[in-house]
Amino acid sequence: MARFKRILGYVAATVVTLLFWAGLSLAIDNPALPMPQVALAQFAESLPAMIPHLWISLYRIVVSMVIGTVSGTILGLFIGRSHLADLIGAPLLYVLYPIPKIVFVPVLLVLLGLGNAPAIALISTVIFFQTVVTARAAAKSISPDLVQSVRSLGASRIDVARHVVFPSALPSIFTALRISTGTAVAVLFVVESIAGNTGVGFYIVNAWGRIDYATMFAGIIAMALLGVFLYEVINFVENRLVRWAPKPE
Amino acid sequence: MSKTAIELSGVSLKYRSEQKETLALDNFSLEVAAGEPIAIIGASGCGKTSVLNLIAGLLKPTSGTVKVMGEALSGPRSRTSLILQDYGLLPWKTVLDNAALGLIIQKMPVREARARATDALRTVGIEEFARSYPRELSGGMSQRLAMARAMALDSDIMLMDEPLSALDALTREELQKTLIDLWQHHSYTQVLVTHSIEEAALLGRRIVLMTPRPGRIRQVIENPGMGDLDYRHTTEFHDMCRMLRELLMNKGEGSTTVEEVVL
Numbered sequence: 001m002a003r004f005k006r007i008l009g010y011v012a013a014t015v016v017t018l019l020f021w022a023g024l025s026l027a028i029d030n031p032a033l034p035m036p037q038v039a040l041a042q043f044a045e046s047l048p049a050m051i052p053h054l055w056i057s058l059y060r061i062v063v064s065m066v067i068g069t070v071s072g073t074i075l076g077l078f079i080g081r082s083h084l085a086d087l088i089g090a091p092l093l094y095v096l097y098p099i100p101k102i103v104f105v106p107v108l109l110v111l112l113g114l115g116n117a118p119a120i121a122l123i124s125t126v127i128f129f130q131t132v133v134t135a136r137a138a139a140k141s142i143s144p145d146l147v148q149s150v151r152s153l154g155a156s157r158i159d160v161a162r163h164v165v166f167p168s169a170l171p172s173i174f175t176a177l178r179i180s181t182g183t184a185v186a187v188l189f190v191v192e193s194i195a196g197n198t199g200v201g202f203y204i205v206n207a208w209g210r211i212d213y214a215t216m217f218a219g220i221i222a223m224a225l226l227g228v229f230l231y232e233v234i235n236f237v238e239n240r241l242v243r244w245a246p247k248p249e
Numbered sequence: 250m251s252k253t254a255i256e257l258s259g260v261s262l263k264y265r266s267e268q269k270e271t272l273a274l275d276n277f278s279l280e281v282a283a284g285e286p287i288a289i290i291g292a293s294g295c296g297k298t299s300v301l302n303l304i305a306g307l308l309k310p311t312s313g314t315v316k317v318m319g320e321a322l323s324g325p326r327s328r329t330s331l332i333l334q335d336y337g338l339l340p341w342k343t344v345l346d347n348a349a350l351g352l353i354i355q356k357m358p359v360r361e362a363r364a365r366a367t368d369a370l371r372t373v374g375i376e377e378f379a380r381s382y383p384r385e386l387s388g389g390m391s392q393r394l395a396m397a398r399a400m401a402l403d404s405d406i407m408l409m410d411e412p413l414s415a416l417d418a419l420t421r422e423e424l425q426k427t428l429i430d431l432w433q434h435h436s437y438t439q440v441l442v443t444h445s446i447e448e449a450a451l452l453g454r455r456i457v458l459m460t461p462r463p464g465r466i467r468q469v470i471e472n473p474g475m476g477d478l479d480y481r482h483t484t485e486f487h488d489m490c491r492m493l494r495e496l497l498m499n500k501g502e503g504s505t506t507v508e509e510v511v512l
Contacts, residue, residue: 149337152305153351153402154325163350167341244341244382 031213039217046218050203054222057199060116061188061230064123065177071124072131073173077165079132080139090136097133101126102187105194114196123187127180134176138169171245174238178231185227200226253319254406254438255281255304260313261463262299273299275463277313283405286432286439286475288453290446290493296464297442301408304440305331317406326406327355330399334411336391338383344394345370345379351402362401369401370394373427389420396431407432409441413448425451429478446497450489451481458496468496 018036025033079089101122108118142165150164192201204219262274273296281287289297302308303315306325315322317329330351331337338347346353349366353359370376373393375386383391392412399407412428413421425448432439441452449456454475458468470493474485 143335145333145335146337146339148302148307149331149333150339150350150354152307152325152329152331153354153398154327155354159354163339163342163354167339170341242341244343244384246384 034214034217038214039221042214043218043221046215047222050200050219050222053198053200053203054226056116057188057192057201057223057226060119060199061123061184061226063116064120065127065180065184065230067120068124068127068180069131069173069177072128072176073135073166073169076132076135077139077161077169080136081161081165086136093129093132093136097129101129102190105191108191109195118195119188119191119199122191123184126183126187127177130176130180130183131173134172135169138172139165142168171238171242174234174242178234181227181230181234185223185230189223252283253280254283254285254317255279255440256314256316257300257303257310258314258316260303260310260315262296262303262308263311272463274303274310275465277464277466279457279466281438281440283318283438284436285454286441286452287455287457288441288443288449289457289459290443290449290453290497291459291464291467292461292497293444295459295461297459298410299464301331301410301440301442304406305329305408307331327351328402328404329406329408330402330404332392332395332399332407332409332412334415336383336395338391338394340383342382343379344375344381344383344386347383347394348397348401351398355402366397366401369397372400372431373397387420388416389424392416392424393427396427400431400435405437407437407439409439411443412441414443414445421448426478428452429476433476446490446493447481450486450493451475456493458493470496 021036025035075089079085079093105118105122108121112118112121146168147160147164150160155163188199189201189204192199193205196202197206200219200223204216204223207213207216207219257277257279260274260277261272262277264271264273277296277300279300289300291297299308303310304317304322306315306317306322306329317326339350342350345363345366348369349359349362352362352365357365367376367379370379373396375390375393375397378386378390383394386394395412413424416424429452439452441448443449443452450472452475454472456470456472457466458470459465460467470489472489474480474483474489480486
Protein backbone atom coordinates (compact mmCIF):
# COMPACT_ATOMS: atom_id res chain seq x y z
CA MET A 1 0.00 0.00 0.00
CA ALA A 2 2.78 2.40 0.96
CA ARG A 3 4.63 1.44 -2.20
CA PHE A 4 1.53 2.09 -4.31
CA LYS A 5 1.11 5.52 -2.68
CA ARG A 6 4.71 6.35 -3.47
CA ILE A 7 4.36 5.41 -7.12
CA LEU A 8 1.12 7.38 -7.32
CA GLY A 9 2.91 10.36 -5.82
CA TYR A 10 5.65 10.16 -8.43
CA VAL A 11 3.10 9.92 -11.25
CA ALA A 12 1.16 12.90 -9.92
CA ALA A 13 4.35 14.97 -9.53
CA THR A 14 5.40 14.12 -13.09
CA VAL A 15 2.00 15.12 -14.47
CA VAL A 16 2.06 18.43 -12.60
CA THR A 17 5.60 19.15 -13.83
CA LEU A 18 4.69 18.38 -17.44
CA LEU A 19 1.55 20.54 -17.27
CA PHE A 20 3.53 23.42 -15.79
CA TRP A 21 6.21 22.97 -18.45
CA ALA A 22 3.61 22.93 -21.26
CA GLY A 23 1.93 26.04 -19.89
CA LEU A 24 5.25 27.86 -19.57
CA SER A 25 6.29 26.82 -23.07
CA LEU A 26 3.02 28.11 -24.53
CA ALA A 27 3.30 31.37 -22.64
CA ILE A 28 6.93 32.05 -23.57
CA ASP A 29 6.60 30.77 -27.12
CA ASN A 30 10.34 30.56 -27.75
CA PRO A 31 12.18 27.62 -29.42
CA ALA A 32 14.57 27.50 -26.43
CA LEU A 33 11.72 26.02 -24.38
CA PRO A 34 10.06 23.37 -26.54
CA MET A 35 6.79 21.68 -25.61
CA PRO A 36 7.23 18.59 -23.39
CA GLN A 37 6.01 16.12 -26.03
CA VAL A 38 8.65 17.42 -28.46
CA ALA A 39 11.41 17.10 -25.86
CA LEU A 40 10.21 13.64 -24.76
CA ALA A 41 10.06 12.38 -28.33
CA GLN A 42 13.58 13.66 -28.87
CA PHE A 43 14.67 12.04 -25.58
CA ALA A 44 13.43 8.65 -26.81
CA GLU A 45 15.20 9.15 -30.12
CA SER A 46 18.50 10.40 -28.62
CA LEU A 47 18.65 7.88 -25.80
CA PRO A 48 20.88 5.34 -27.60
CA ALA A 49 23.35 8.10 -28.44
CA MET A 50 23.24 9.44 -24.86
CA ILE A 51 23.83 6.10 -23.13
CA PRO A 52 27.67 6.33 -23.19
CA HIS A 53 27.45 9.88 -21.81
CA LEU A 54 25.03 8.75 -19.12
CA TRP A 55 27.36 5.94 -18.07
CA ILE A 56 30.28 8.34 -17.79
CA SER A 57 28.27 10.86 -15.76
CA LEU A 58 26.90 8.12 -13.52
CA TYR A 59 30.38 6.71 -12.99
CA ARG A 60 31.81 10.11 -12.05
CA ILE A 61 29.06 10.91 -9.60
CA VAL A 62 28.89 7.49 -7.92
CA VAL A 63 32.67 7.28 -7.45
CA SER A 64 32.68 10.82 -6.02
CA MET A 65 29.81 10.07 -3.66
CA VAL A 66 31.55 6.98 -2.33
CA ILE A 67 34.89 8.78 -1.87
CA GLY A 68 33.31 11.89 -0.33
CA THR A 69 30.93 10.04 1.98
CA VAL A 70 33.38 7.44 3.25
CA SER A 71 36.20 9.91 3.93
CA GLY A 72 33.83 12.54 5.32
CA THR A 73 32.17 10.04 7.67
CA ILE A 74 35.43 8.66 9.03
CA LEU A 75 36.97 12.07 9.61
CA GLY A 76 33.76 13.67 10.91
CA LEU A 77 33.13 10.93 13.45
CA PHE A 78 36.75 11.04 14.56
CA ILE A 79 36.73 14.82 15.02
CA GLY A 80 33.39 14.60 16.82
CA ARG A 81 34.66 11.99 19.28
CA SER A 82 38.21 13.19 19.90
CA HIS A 83 38.62 16.33 21.92
CA LEU A 84 42.08 17.03 20.57
CA ALA A 85 41.15 16.46 16.93
CA ASP A 86 38.16 18.74 17.37
CA LEU A 87 40.34 21.50 18.73
CA ILE A 88 42.27 21.59 15.46
CA GLY A 89 39.66 20.20 13.07
CA ALA A 90 36.60 22.26 13.97
CA PRO A 91 37.99 25.77 13.19
CA LEU A 92 39.57 24.47 10.01
CA LEU A 93 36.30 22.95 8.96
CA TYR A 94 34.33 26.10 9.57
CA VAL A 95 36.76 28.21 7.60
CA LEU A 96 36.74 25.86 4.63
CA TYR A 97 33.10 24.76 4.63
CA PRO A 98 31.50 28.00 3.35
CA ILE A 99 33.95 28.40 0.45
CA PRO A 100 32.07 27.57 -2.75
CA LYS A 101 34.16 24.69 -4.10
CA ILE A 102 32.87 25.26 -7.64
CA VAL A 103 35.18 28.25 -8.04
CA PHE A 104 38.09 25.83 -8.19
CA VAL A 105 36.93 24.35 -11.50
CA PRO A 106 39.48 26.32 -13.57
CA VAL A 107 42.32 25.36 -11.23
CA LEU A 108 41.36 21.69 -11.28
CA LEU A 109 41.04 21.66 -15.05
CA VAL A 110 44.55 23.02 -15.37
CA LEU A 111 45.97 20.62 -12.81
CA LEU A 112 44.03 17.45 -13.60
CA GLY A 113 43.23 17.68 -17.31
CA LEU A 114 39.94 17.11 -19.05
CA GLY A 115 39.08 13.53 -18.07
CA ASN A 116 37.19 12.14 -15.06
CA ALA A 117 39.65 13.45 -12.50
CA PRO A 118 38.53 17.10 -12.15
CA ALA A 119 34.84 16.13 -11.90
CA ILE A 120 35.54 13.43 -9.32
CA ALA A 121 37.87 15.65 -7.31
CA LEU A 122 35.38 18.49 -7.13
CA ILE A 123 32.23 16.48 -6.43
CA SER A 124 34.01 14.38 -3.78
CA THR A 125 35.17 17.58 -2.09
CA VAL A 126 31.67 19.06 -2.02
CA ILE A 127 30.20 15.86 -0.57
CA PHE A 128 33.11 15.42 1.79
CA PHE A 129 32.49 18.78 3.46
CA GLN A 130 28.75 18.20 3.72
CA THR A 131 29.35 14.79 5.29
CA VAL A 132 32.17 15.77 7.62
CA VAL A 133 30.13 18.59 9.17
CA THR A 134 27.09 16.33 9.59
CA ALA A 135 29.05 13.37 10.95
CA ARG A 136 30.86 15.57 13.46
CA ALA A 137 27.57 16.98 14.75
CA ALA A 138 26.07 13.50 14.95
CA ALA A 139 29.06 12.14 16.87
CA LYS A 140 28.86 15.04 19.32
CA SER A 141 25.18 14.47 20.03
CA ILE A 142 25.62 10.86 21.18
CA SER A 143 24.38 10.41 24.72
CA PRO A 144 27.34 9.99 27.11
CA ASP A 145 25.21 7.59 29.17
CA LEU A 146 24.87 5.28 26.21
CA VAL A 147 28.62 5.26 25.66
CA GLN A 148 29.15 4.72 29.39
CA SER A 149 26.77 1.77 29.45
CA VAL A 150 28.52 0.11 26.51
CA ARG A 151 31.93 0.87 28.00
CA SER A 152 30.86 -0.81 31.24
CA LEU A 153 30.49 -4.00 29.19
CA GLY A 154 34.23 -3.79 28.54
CA ALA A 155 33.98 -2.15 25.12
CA SER A 156 37.15 -0.72 23.59
CA ARG A 157 37.19 2.50 21.57
CA ILE A 158 36.82 0.41 18.42
CA ASP A 159 33.80 -1.41 19.90
CA VAL A 160 32.21 1.92 20.85
CA ALA A 161 32.82 3.24 17.32
CA ARG A 162 31.34 0.13 15.76
CA HIS A 163 28.35 -0.45 18.03
CA VAL A 164 27.47 3.12 19.06
CA VAL A 165 29.08 5.98 17.13
CA PHE A 166 28.77 4.70 13.57
CA PRO A 167 25.21 3.33 13.71
CA SER A 168 23.89 6.35 15.58
CA ALA A 169 25.34 8.72 12.96
CA LEU A 170 24.07 6.72 10.00
CA PRO A 171 20.64 8.41 9.62
CA SER A 172 22.19 11.90 9.57
CA ILE A 173 24.81 10.76 7.09
CA PHE A 174 22.08 9.55 4.76
CA THR A 175 20.31 12.87 5.12
CA ALA A 176 23.54 14.66 4.23
CA LEU A 177 23.97 12.38 1.25
CA ARG A 178 20.45 13.04 0.05
CA ILE A 179 20.92 16.80 0.36
CA SER A 180 24.23 16.66 -1.48
CA THR A 181 22.81 14.69 -4.41
CA GLY A 182 21.32 17.83 -5.92
CA THR A 183 24.55 19.78 -5.44
CA ALA A 184 26.58 16.90 -6.82
CA VAL A 185 24.56 16.76 -10.06
CA ALA A 186 24.82 20.54 -10.41
CA VAL A 187 28.60 20.49 -9.94
CA LEU A 188 28.84 17.61 -12.39
CA PHE A 189 26.98 19.66 -14.98
CA VAL A 190 29.24 22.65 -14.54
CA VAL A 191 32.45 20.64 -14.85
CA GLU A 192 31.23 18.65 -17.86
CA SER A 193 29.87 21.69 -19.64
CA ILE A 194 33.09 23.68 -19.31
CA ALA A 195 35.60 21.12 -20.48
CA GLY A 196 35.95 17.75 -22.17
CA ASN A 197 33.66 16.04 -24.63
CA THR A 198 32.00 13.41 -22.47
CA GLY A 199 29.09 13.22 -20.04
CA VAL A 200 25.52 14.44 -20.11
CA GLY A 201 26.63 17.97 -19.20
CA PHE A 202 28.73 18.09 -22.35
CA TYR A 203 25.84 16.62 -24.34
CA ILE A 204 23.49 19.42 -23.21
CA VAL A 205 25.91 22.24 -23.90
CA ASN A 206 26.92 20.73 -27.20
CA ALA A 207 23.28 20.66 -28.39
CA TRP A 208 22.84 24.18 -27.11
CA GLY A 209 25.80 25.33 -29.24
CA ARG A 210 24.17 23.75 -32.28
CA ILE A 211 20.90 25.52 -31.43
CA ASP A 212 19.27 22.09 -31.30
CA TYR A 213 16.93 22.82 -28.42
CA ALA A 214 14.98 19.56 -28.60
CA THR A 215 18.19 17.53 -28.19
CA MET A 216 19.35 19.90 -25.46
CA PHE A 217 16.15 19.13 -23.57
CA ALA A 218 16.62 15.41 -24.13
CA GLY A 219 19.92 15.88 -22.26
CA ILE A 220 18.26 17.94 -19.53
CA ILE A 221 15.69 15.18 -19.02
CA ALA A 222 18.50 12.62 -18.81
CA MET A 223 20.31 14.70 -16.19
CA ALA A 224 17.10 15.11 -14.17
CA LEU A 225 16.50 11.36 -14.29
CA LEU A 226 20.07 10.80 -13.13
CA GLY A 227 19.32 12.88 -10.04
CA VAL A 228 16.05 11.08 -9.32
CA PHE A 229 17.74 7.71 -9.79
CA LEU A 230 20.53 8.55 -7.31
CA TYR A 231 18.01 9.84 -4.80
CA GLU A 232 16.05 6.60 -5.01
CA VAL A 233 19.17 4.46 -4.70
CA ILE A 234 20.10 6.35 -1.51
CA ASN A 235 16.59 5.83 -0.13
CA PHE A 236 16.77 2.14 -0.96
CA VAL A 237 20.12 1.65 0.76
CA GLU A 238 19.00 3.68 3.76
CA ASN A 239 15.89 1.56 4.20
CA ARG A 240 18.10 -1.52 4.24
CA LEU A 241 20.67 -0.17 6.68
CA VAL A 242 18.57 1.98 9.00
CA ARG A 243 15.60 -0.23 9.78
CA TRP A 244 15.46 0.78 13.43
CA ALA A 245 14.67 4.49 13.05
CA PRO A 246 11.08 5.73 12.93
CA LYS A 247 10.31 6.69 9.34
CA PRO A 248 9.71 10.40 8.79
CA GLU A 249 6.79 10.74 6.38
CA MET B 250 32.46 -16.55 56.29
CA SER B 251 31.59 -15.42 52.78
CA LYS B 252 34.26 -13.66 50.78
CA THR B 253 34.32 -9.97 50.01
CA ALA B 254 33.10 -9.05 46.54
CA ILE B 255 33.56 -5.30 46.63
CA GLU B 256 35.91 -3.35 48.82
CA LEU B 257 36.27 0.42 48.77
CA SER B 258 38.74 1.74 51.30
CA GLY B 259 39.41 5.39 52.03
CA VAL B 260 38.17 6.42 48.61
CA SER B 261 37.92 10.06 47.73
CA LEU B 262 37.01 11.46 44.36
CA LYS B 263 37.48 14.95 43.00
CA TYR B 264 35.87 16.36 39.87
CA ARG B 265 37.65 19.17 38.15
CA SER B 266 35.72 21.55 35.93
CA GLU B 267 37.04 24.87 34.60
CA GLN B 268 38.42 26.42 37.79
CA LYS B 269 36.25 24.71 40.34
CA GLU B 270 37.14 21.53 42.10
CA THR B 271 34.37 19.46 43.62
CA LEU B 272 34.95 16.82 46.22
CA ALA B 273 32.35 14.21 45.28
CA LEU B 274 33.39 11.52 47.74
CA ASP B 275 35.41 11.88 50.90
CA ASN B 276 37.10 8.98 52.70
CA PHE B 277 34.45 6.53 51.59
CA SER B 278 34.86 2.95 52.79
CA LEU B 279 32.48 0.10 52.12
CA GLU B 280 32.67 -3.67 51.96
CA VAL B 281 30.09 -5.84 50.25
CA ALA B 282 30.16 -9.62 50.71
CA ALA B 283 29.72 -11.90 47.71
CA GLY B 284 26.04 -12.49 47.08
CA GLU B 285 24.98 -9.65 49.33
CA PRO B 286 22.37 -7.17 48.10
CA ILE B 287 22.89 -3.65 49.35
CA ALA B 288 21.09 -0.40 48.66
CA ILE B 289 22.63 3.06 48.75
CA ILE B 290 20.25 5.89 49.47
CA GLY B 291 20.72 9.62 49.75
CA ALA B 292 19.67 12.95 48.30
CA SER B 293 20.55 13.66 44.69
CA GLY B 294 24.09 14.94 44.31
CA CYS B 295 25.42 12.93 47.22
CA GLY B 296 27.79 10.92 45.04
CA LYS B 297 25.76 7.70 44.86
CA THR B 298 26.31 7.38 41.13
CA SER B 299 30.03 8.06 41.53
CA VAL B 300 30.24 5.08 43.88
CA LEU B 301 28.72 2.86 41.19
CA ASN B 302 30.99 4.22 38.48
CA LEU B 303 33.99 3.55 40.69
CA ILE B 304 32.92 -0.06 41.27
CA ALA B 305 32.18 -0.43 37.55
CA GLY B 306 35.72 0.70 36.78
CA LEU B 307 34.53 3.69 34.77
CA LEU B 308 36.06 6.18 37.21
CA LYS B 309 39.35 6.05 39.04
CA PRO B 310 39.47 7.28 42.65
CA THR B 311 41.58 10.35 43.38
CA SER B 312 42.88 8.49 46.42
CA GLY B 313 42.09 5.20 48.16
CA THR B 314 41.57 1.79 46.59
CA VAL B 315 38.75 -0.06 44.90
CA LYS B 316 38.95 -3.86 44.88
CA VAL B 317 36.53 -6.19 43.18
CA MET B 318 36.71 -9.92 43.90
CA GLY B 319 39.94 -9.32 45.72
CA GLU B 320 41.70 -7.57 42.86
CA ALA B 321 42.47 -3.88 42.44
CA LEU B 322 40.38 -2.53 39.58
CA SER B 323 42.06 -1.19 36.46
CA GLY B 324 39.02 -0.75 34.23
CA PRO B 325 35.60 -2.25 33.46
CA ARG B 326 35.35 -5.92 34.35
CA SER B 327 33.43 -8.32 32.15
CA ARG B 328 31.26 -9.89 34.85
CA THR B 329 30.22 -6.61 36.44
CA SER B 330 27.02 -5.21 34.93
CA LEU B 331 25.83 -1.65 35.18
CA ILE B 332 22.12 -1.02 34.75
CA LEU B 333 21.01 2.58 34.32
CA GLN B 334 17.77 4.46 34.65
CA ASP B 335 17.58 5.13 30.93
CA TYR B 336 18.33 1.45 30.22
CA GLY B 337 21.48 1.98 28.09
CA LEU B 338 19.92 0.21 25.12
CA LEU B 339 21.11 0.75 21.56
CA PRO B 340 18.13 1.83 19.42
CA TRP B 341 19.74 0.42 16.25
CA LYS B 342 20.03 -3.12 17.54
CA THR B 343 17.17 -5.58 17.95
CA VAL B 344 16.13 -6.67 21.42
CA LEU B 345 18.05 -9.92 20.91
CA ASP B 346 21.23 -8.18 19.76
CA ASN B 347 20.99 -5.71 22.64
CA ALA B 348 20.85 -8.62 25.05
CA ALA B 349 23.80 -10.25 23.26
CA LEU B 350 25.88 -7.06 23.14
CA GLY B 351 28.09 -7.82 26.14
CA LEU B 352 28.92 -11.26 24.77
CA ILE B 353 29.62 -9.89 21.28
CA ILE B 354 32.00 -7.33 22.79
CA GLN B 355 33.73 -10.23 24.53
CA LYS B 356 34.26 -11.75 21.08
CA MET B 357 31.88 -14.65 21.52
CA PRO B 358 30.71 -16.04 18.14
CA VAL B 359 27.42 -14.39 17.13
CA ARG B 360 25.44 -17.61 16.97
CA GLU B 361 26.43 -18.68 20.47
CA ALA B 362 25.93 -15.16 21.87
CA ARG B 363 22.41 -15.03 20.42
CA ALA B 364 21.56 -18.43 21.87
CA ARG B 365 22.62 -17.31 25.33
CA ALA B 366 20.85 -13.97 24.92
CA THR B 367 17.66 -15.82 23.99
CA ASP B 368 17.85 -17.74 27.27
CA ALA B 369 18.36 -14.48 29.15
CA LEU B 370 15.35 -12.89 27.45
CA ARG B 371 13.31 -15.91 28.54
CA THR B 372 14.54 -15.47 32.14
CA VAL B 373 13.20 -11.91 32.28
CA GLY B 374 10.05 -12.80 30.33
CA ILE B 375 10.41 -10.84 27.08
CA GLU B 376 11.54 -13.54 24.64
CA GLU B 377 8.62 -12.85 22.28
CA PHE B 378 10.06 -9.39 21.53
CA ALA B 379 13.46 -10.71 20.44
CA ARG B 380 13.13 -9.30 16.92
CA SER B 381 11.64 -5.93 17.91
CA TYR B 382 13.61 -2.72 18.32
CA PRO B 383 13.91 -0.96 21.70
CA ARG B 384 11.60 1.90 20.68
CA GLU B 385 8.79 -0.66 20.45
CA LEU B 386 9.21 -1.62 24.12
CA SER B 387 7.56 -0.08 27.17
CA GLY B 388 9.72 1.30 29.99
CA GLY B 389 9.29 -1.84 32.08
CA MET B 390 10.22 -4.11 29.17
CA SER B 391 13.23 -1.93 28.35
CA GLN B 392 14.50 -2.35 31.89
CA ARG B 393 13.90 -6.10 31.64
CA LEU B 394 16.03 -6.08 28.51
CA ALA B 395 18.80 -4.24 30.34
CA MET B 396 18.64 -6.98 32.98
CA ALA B 397 18.69 -9.66 30.29
CA ARG B 398 21.93 -8.20 28.97
CA ALA B 399 23.45 -8.62 32.45
CA MET B 400 22.01 -12.12 32.82
CA ALA B 401 23.44 -13.17 29.46
CA LEU B 402 26.87 -12.15 30.74
CA ASP B 403 26.36 -14.35 33.78
CA SER B 404 27.24 -11.33 35.92
CA ASP B 405 28.30 -11.86 39.50
CA ILE B 406 28.07 -8.16 40.33
CA MET B 407 24.99 -6.17 39.44
CA LEU B 408 25.22 -2.39 39.78
CA MET B 409 21.96 -0.52 39.39
CA ASP B 410 21.54 3.23 39.18
CA GLU B 411 17.94 4.25 39.86
CA PRO B 412 16.81 1.38 37.66
CA LEU B 413 13.10 1.76 38.36
CA SER B 414 12.60 5.46 38.93
CA ALA B 415 11.38 6.17 35.38
CA LEU B 416 8.59 3.59 35.64
CA ASP B 417 4.98 3.87 36.75
CA ALA B 418 4.01 2.45 40.16
CA LEU B 419 2.57 -0.87 38.98
CA THR B 420 5.40 -1.65 36.59
CA ARG B 421 7.88 -0.70 39.28
CA GLU B 422 6.32 -3.16 41.71
CA GLU B 423 6.45 -5.95 39.13
CA LEU B 424 10.09 -5.25 38.41
CA GLN B 425 10.93 -5.14 42.10
CA LYS B 426 9.52 -8.67 42.31
CA THR B 427 11.58 -9.69 39.30
CA LEU B 428 14.72 -8.21 40.84
CA ILE B 429 14.19 -10.07 44.14
CA ASP B 430 13.44 -13.24 42.20
CA LEU B 431 16.54 -12.92 40.00
CA TRP B 432 18.75 -12.22 42.98
CA GLN B 433 17.40 -15.27 44.83
CA HIS B 434 18.03 -17.55 41.86
CA HIS B 435 21.39 -16.19 40.77
CA SER B 436 22.78 -14.91 44.07
CA TYR B 437 24.89 -12.18 42.53
CA THR B 438 26.25 -9.28 44.52
CA GLN B 439 23.97 -6.31 44.11
CA VAL B 440 24.53 -2.61 44.65
CA LEU B 441 21.40 -0.59 44.09
CA VAL B 442 21.45 3.18 44.11
CA THR B 443 18.10 4.81 44.70
CA HIS B 444 16.34 7.79 46.17
CA SER B 445 13.24 5.75 46.90
CA ILE B 446 12.91 4.68 50.53
CA GLU B 447 10.59 1.77 49.74
CA GLU B 448 12.93 0.49 47.09
CA ALA B 449 15.93 0.63 49.39
CA ALA B 450 14.01 -1.24 52.10
CA LEU B 451 12.76 -3.83 49.64
CA LEU B 452 15.99 -4.51 47.78
CA GLY B 453 18.79 -3.88 50.27
CA ARG B 454 19.78 -6.35 52.98
CA ARG B 455 22.01 -3.55 54.17
CA ILE B 456 21.07 0.04 53.49
CA VAL B 457 23.79 2.65 53.21
CA LEU B 458 22.74 6.22 53.99
CA MET B 459 24.86 8.89 52.35
CA THR B 460 25.27 12.57 53.13
CA PRO B 461 25.86 14.98 50.25
CA ARG B 462 28.79 17.20 49.29
CA PRO B 463 31.17 15.64 49.91
CA GLY B 464 29.60 12.19 49.81
CA ARG B 465 30.17 10.30 53.03
CA ILE B 466 28.55 7.31 54.65
CA ARG B 467 26.30 8.49 57.42
CA GLN B 468 24.90 5.20 58.55
CA VAL B 469 24.60 1.57 57.55
CA ILE B 470 21.35 -0.10 58.52
CA GLU B 471 20.76 -3.83 58.68
CA ASN B 472 17.56 -4.94 57.00
CA PRO B 473 17.39 -8.70 57.58
CA GLY B 474 13.78 -9.10 56.42
CA MET B 475 14.72 -8.27 52.83
CA GLY B 476 14.51 -10.98 50.20
CA ASP B 477 11.04 -12.26 50.94
CA LEU B 478 8.47 -11.39 48.28
CA ASP B 479 5.90 -10.69 50.99
CA TYR B 480 8.19 -8.44 53.05
CA ARG B 481 6.44 -5.41 51.54
CA HIS B 482 3.28 -6.24 53.52
CA THR B 483 4.87 -6.72 56.95
CA THR B 484 5.05 -4.27 59.83
CA GLU B 485 8.86 -4.61 59.91
CA PHE B 486 8.95 -3.25 56.40
CA HIS B 487 6.81 -0.26 57.30
CA ASP B 488 8.85 0.41 60.41
CA MET B 489 12.02 0.24 58.34
CA CYS B 490 10.60 2.73 55.83
CA ARG B 491 9.52 5.08 58.61
CA MET B 492 12.93 4.95 60.22
CA LEU B 493 14.70 5.60 56.92
CA ARG B 494 12.42 8.52 56.22
CA GLU B 495 13.10 10.05 59.63
CA LEU B 496 16.83 9.60 59.18
CA LEU B 497 16.75 11.21 55.76
CA MET B 498 14.58 14.11 56.88
CA ASN B 499 16.70 14.75 59.94
CA LYS B 500 19.87 16.24 58.50
CA GLY B 501 21.67 16.18 61.82
CA GLU B 502 23.01 13.12 63.62
CA GLY B 503 20.86 10.05 63.11
CA SER B 504 18.84 8.15 65.61
CA THR B 505 20.89 6.42 68.27
CA THR B 506 18.91 3.18 68.01
CA VAL B 507 20.85 2.14 64.92
CA GLU B 508 24.49 1.32 64.83
CA GLU B 509 26.54 4.35 63.96
CA VAL B 510 29.33 4.04 61.47
CA VAL B 511 32.25 6.14 62.54
CA LEU B 512 34.15 7.78 59.74
